[in-house]
Amino acid sequence: MNIPYAVGLDIGGTHITAAVINIKEMKVMDFSLNKESFDSNLPVDQVMKIWKKAIATAIEKSKVTAMTGLAVCMPGPFDYQKGICWIKDQSKYEHFYGLNIRDLLLEHLDLSGDFPVLFENDAVCFGKGEVFKDQENLSRKVMAVTLGTGLGACFIDKGISVAGGECVPEDGEIYNLPYKQGMAEDYVSVRGLLSHYHALSGTKLANGLELYNRAVEGDVIAVNVFEEMGENLAAIVIPWLEKFGADRFIIGGKIANASEFFLPVFNKKIEEASSTITVCVSTDNEAAALLGAASMLYKS
Incomplete structure (x- = not known):
């Protein structure tokens, strides 16, 4: 029997990661993972030329010739059924507002109009991927968040994404929950971290890596900024962990790499809330997102 393979894409505001996925065994093909920053x-x-290059390189490195579909994890706002981008005023994809990304991919990759191209929210892909990586999670209620340029979230019950009902916020999103003087993402994101550091130190940093490096070097203000983010994250998610009845909370995204600075404070707040939930930090964000995207084809 022929093994089905798909191209998984993890598309962010500053990068695209492509890989070929064996969707029978749900694993990333050796050496196929390819990342392009842009x-x-x-x-x-x-942008489409860069995406095409990333996809072509992944396929070439995998040595696989036949693909059964393209599975894309994409940040919102986005019409995941129709493939239309509604990202606006977020300092990313400024020229893509209202465009059909499915049509653009089919056109630039010279694929037929009926070639399967499926889309899912990037945070949902990450959460689903983490579930597929640990089969025990298929029997659990899992809340996952991605901490990066934005604040993504998903709620998964026994492998199925939950985006409605009283137990989860509207559309399963937490980035826009009212919090302090704004919304959650204003405080838990790279933007929030850099803004807070600037307010305390008077210094503007270019990106989250600079802030992390300062924390590693012992910059007290940088460390405090990460710790306060941990407190903010706990305050935002604990009510929803309780409402959803989550067994496991998984943290991913670029900022997860700085967990040494914010996780102790976060865990302390979890303990103070008398929660017994298991808190995990993903060890492989990219593979999780790609597997989560490919799971759309796995189920179909």
Whole structure:
């Protein structure tokens, strides 16, 4: 029997990661993972050339010739059924608003109109991927978050994403929950971290890596900024962990790499809330997101 393979794509504001997935065994093919960094505010044609290169390189490195579909994890706002991008005023994909990404991919990859191209929210892909990586999670209620340029979240009950009902916030999103003087993402995101550091130190940093490096070097203000983010994250998610009845809370995204600075404070708040939930930090964000995307084809 032929083994079905798909191309998984993890598309962010500053990168695209592509890999070929064996969707029978749900694993990333050896050596196929390929990542390209880029400015998503470039003109559409230039961005699509970068995406095409990432996909072509992944396929070439995998040595696989036949693909059964393309599975894409994409940040919102996005119409995941129709493939239309509604990202606006987020300092990313400024030229993609209202465009059909499915059609763009089919056109630039020279694929037929009926070739399967499926989309899912990037945080949901991450959460589903973590569930598939640990089969025991298929019997659990899992809440997962991605901490990066934005604050993504998903709620998964026995392998199925839950985005409605009284036990989860609207659309399963937490980034826009009212919090302090704004919304959750204003405080738990790279933007929030850099803004807080600037307010306390008077210094503007270019990115989250600079802030992390300062914390590693012993910058007290940088460490405090991460710790306060841990407190904020706990305050935002604990009510929903309780409402959803989550067994496990999984943290992913670029900021997860700085967990040494925010996780102790977060765990302390979890303990103070008398919660027995298991808290985990993902050890492989990219593989999880790609597997989660491919799971759409696995189920179909």
